[in-house]
Amino acid sequence: MxxxxxxxxxxxxxxxxxxxxxxxxxxxxxxTVARVESVTLVVKSREGGTxxxxxxxxxxxxxxxxxxxxxxxxxxxxxxxxxxxRDGKLHAQEVLVFPEAARGTGEGHYPWDLRGKDxxxxxxxxxxxxxxxxxxxxxLAYKGGEQEIGVSARTPVVTxxxxxxxxxxxxxxxxxxxxxQPDGALSAEHAIVEQxxxxxxx
Numbered sequence: 001m002x003x004x005x006x007x008x009x010x011x012x013x014x015x016x017x018x019x020x021x022x023x024x025x026x027x028x029x030x031x032t033v034a035r036v037e038s039v040t041l042v043v044k045s046r047e048g049g050t051x052x053x054x055x056x057x058x059x060x061x062x063x064x065x066x067x068x069x070x071x072x073x074x075x076x077x078x079x080x081x082x083x084x085x086r087d088g089k090l091h092a093q094e095v096l097v098f099p100e101a102a103r104g105t106g107e108g109h110y111p112w113d114l115r116g117k118d119x120x121x122x123x124x125x126x127x128x129x130x131x132x133x134x135x136x137x138x139x140l141a142y143k144g145g146e147q148e149i150g151v152s153a154r155t156p157v158v159t160x161x162x163x164x165x166x167x168x169x170x171x172x173x174x175x176x177x178x179x180x181q182p183d184g185a186l187s188a189e190h191a192i193v194e195q196x197x198x199x200x201x202x
Contacts, residue, residue, distance in 0.1 A: 023179055024179030024180050024181050024187070025179065025180045026177060026178075026179060026180075027177075027178050027179070027180045027186065028113055028175070028176075028177060028178075029043055029045060029051055029053065029174075029175070029176045029177075029178050029186070029188075030045065030046045030174075030175050030200075031043045031044045031045040031046050031051070031173075031174060032044050032170075032171055032172060032173055032174065033168050033169060033170055033171065033172045033174050033193075034050065034170060035170055036165075036168050039054060039055045039059075040052055040053065040054055040055065041053045041055055041168065041174075041176075041188070041191065043174060043176070051186060052186065053176060053178050053186045053187060053188050054185065054186065054187040054188075055187075055188065056187055056188060056189040058189065059188070059189060059190065059191075060162065060189070060190050060191075061162070061163045061164065061165055061167050061168060061190070061191055061193050062160040062161065062162060062163060062190060062191070062192045062193065063160065063161055063162075063163030063167055063192075063193055063194075063195035064158050064160060064192060064193070064194060064195050064198045064199065064200050064201075065158060065159050065160065065161055065195065065198065066156075066157070066158055066196075066198045067097055067157045067158055067159055068157060069095075069135075069136055069151060069153055069155065069157055071097065071157065072095065072097060072126060072129065072136070072138070072151075072157065073126065073129070074126050074127065074128060074129060075125065075126060076097055076098075076125070076126045077097075077098045077100075077102070077103040077104065077105075077123070077124070077125050077126075078095055078096060078097050078098065078123070078124065078125075078126060078138070078140070079095075079096040079098060079105070079106070079121060079122070079123045079202075080092050080093075080094070080095050080096070080121070080122050080123075080138070080140070080149050080151075081093045081094050081112050081114045081119060081120070081121055081201075081202055082119070082120055082121075082122065082149050083114075083115065083116060083118050083119050083120070084118055085150075089148070089150060090120065090122075090147060090148070090149045090150065091149065091150045091151075091152070092138075092149050092150065092151040092152070092155045093114050093115060093119070093155070093201070094114070094155060094156045094157075094158070094201035094202050095151060095155060095156070095157045095158070096158055096159065096160075096202065097157065097158070097159045098123075098159070099159060099160070099161075105123060106121070106123045107123050107124065107142050107143055108122075108123060108124075108142055108143070108144070108145075109121070109122045109123075109124070109142065109145060109147055114202060122140055122142070122147050122149065123142065124140035124141055124142035124146075124147065125140065125141050125142065126138055126139070126140060127139045127140065127141040127146070132150075134153040135150065135151060135152045135153055136150070136151045137149075137150050137151075138150075138151055156201035158198065158200075158201060160192060163193065163195060167193040167194070167195060168191070168193060172193055172194045173193070173194040173199035173200055174191050174192065174193050174194070174200065175191070175192040175200035175202055176188045176190070176191045176192070177190075
């Protein structure tokens with residue numbers, strides 16, 4: 001098992017906003033593992049294409065671990081992909097509870113690309129929780145602002161743990177925060193991979 005301190009670096013590289021742009025353009029890749037070819041991961045993307053991602057030196061895998069909505073508590077640092085509902089308020093599409101070692105990763109509120117053009121990502125500390133018939137309203141605080149996001153009992157809630165490379169087996173769901181070079185070449189330092197049937201929801 002890799003030390004938990006690797007999780008902080010892994011999640012930062014995967015989920016932070018474009019502060020890494022000087023090394024390439026951060027690009028989200030979602031799909032399933034096709035195969036691993038030496039130091040290259042081949043992914044069948046959700047858009048239907050095939051992506052070849054060079055594995056950086058020290059490449060690491062994070063396995064997805066399922067949590068319950070009730071596991072979220074005040075003081076947790078979370079990452080929530082959300083979109084506005086018909087009521088104009090933000091509703092969660094997924095919730096990531098960061099390991100403590102990764103607190104502060106990508107902190108803030110910014111655009112995301114999970115499902116549609118109005119999606120957002122909020123990485124923040126849970127400052128309050130209001131229960132609503134099995135659902136929750138999470139009050140989130142981050143440097144420079146705050147948000148309220150509704151989370152239904154059906155919303156996927158997960159965390160991550162370091163995992164072996166053997167998770168990268170054909171058909172496994174995978175999410176990568178890769179860097180794209182001007183020539184289109186892709187590389188990544190980490191991947192979030194399906195584990196025990198729990199898929200990356202982001």
